[in-house]
Amino acid sequence: MEGGFFILRMLLLPLLGAKGETSLQTAFGFPVNKEESLLKRSFTERLYQNVQPIWEKNHNHPFVVGLGNGTLERDKFIYYLKQDYVYLVEYAKLFAMGVVKAGNLGMMTRFAAVLHESLHFEMELHRQYAAEFGVTRTDLEATQPTPINLAYTSYMLQVAANGSLAELVACLLPCAWDYWEIGKLLKVNHRDTLEANPYKKWIETYSSETFGSGTQWLIDLMDQLASGKSETELAVLERHFQIASKYEYLFWDMNDKKQDWPV
Numbered sequence: 001m002e003g004g005f006f007i008l009r010m011l012l013l014p015l016l017g018a019k020g021e022t023s024l025q026t027a028f029g030f031p032v033n034k035e036e037s038l039l040k041r042s043f044t045e046r047l048y049q050n051v052q053p054i055w056e057k058n059h060n061h062p063f064v065v066g067l068g069n070g071t072l073e074r075d076k077f078i079y080y081l082k083q084d085y086v087y088l089v090e091y092a093k094l095f096a097m098g099v100v101k102a103g104n105l106g107m108m109t110r111f112a113a114v115l116h117e118s119l120h121f122e123m124e125l126h127r128q129y130a131a132e133f134g135v136t137r138t139d140l141e142a143t144q145p146t147p148i149n150l151a152y153t154s155y156m157l158q159v160a161a162n163g164s165l166a167e168l169v170a171c172l173l174p175c176a177w178d179y180w181e182i183g184k185l186l187k188v189n190h191r192d193t194l195e196a197n198p199y200k201k202w203i204e205t206y207s208s209e210t211f212g213s214g215t216q217w218l219i220d221l222m223d224q225l226a227s228g229k230s231e232t233e234l235a236v237l238e239r240h241f242q243i244a245s246k247y248e249y250l251f252w253d254m255n256d257k258k259q260d261w262p263v
């Protein structure tokens with residue numbers, strides 16, 4: 001059922017847009033020019049469509065493929081767990097900066113909620129896997145970030161410190177959104193072998209409702225913050241979105257190769 005819907009959504013995507021909604025519903029719901037409403041894409045639909053070459057590369061990366069079919073070597077996963085743990089510590093600060101930069105109390109409350117989710121739900125997954133794979137919490141927390149890890153988080157934190165709230169959201173969105181895409185893709189494509197997959201919990205977490213609703217909120221927030229901006233300003237936001245998406249690729253690749261500082 002879910003798989004059928006997924007395939008249908010993929011086929012209709014060019015017409016309906018990234019979230020598989022709105023254009024037709026808008027034409028349906030409001031007496032507007034149908035052609036105009038079909039042509040009008042939300043900003044996140046534009047981001048989604050233009051980023052596909054990068055995300056496809058992410059989805060086909062051997063590390064991601066190995067998570068899906070369960071063949072990823074244990075030592076590579078442990079390397080990833082440790083790097084990702086310290087990545088998440090830095091990433092959580094972006095949500096905290098969202099709390100500070102939020103335009104109203106509702107937005108502030110949601111940023112605090114996703115911050116809480118990240119610290120207690122997502123990082124808990126890493127702590128559980130670490131315990132299962134014999135990595136202590138001290139080891140996790142003492143991990144030194146690799147050059148790519150440091151570059152990725154430094155980029156986002158620099159934008160968060162110096163840019164607008166819209167820029168901050170454009171930077172942090174690919175991370176949540178592409179993981180959600182990956183979680184759902186792996187779950188659908190490996191439905192039959194999931195039970196025996198050692199990375200099942202990882203797949204279940206990132207395809208979960210909890211995770212999806214937080215990500216959907218960020219997507220909607222991006223549209224809200226982009227509304228009324230000039231093309232020049234939108235291009236800046238899209239550049240952050242694309243750079244963060246490319247860092248996602250580098251992050252998979254770094255863990256797959258267990259890349260680190262030369263000395």
Ligand SMILES: Cc1ncc(C[n+]2csc(CCO)c2C)c(N)n1
Nearest residue numbers: 084087091117118122175176179251
């Ligand atoms: C390199 C890297 N990129 C993305 C994520 C996924 N992620 C990080 S924060 C967040 C949202 C709230 O928890 C999500 C989905 C990750 N773990 N590691």
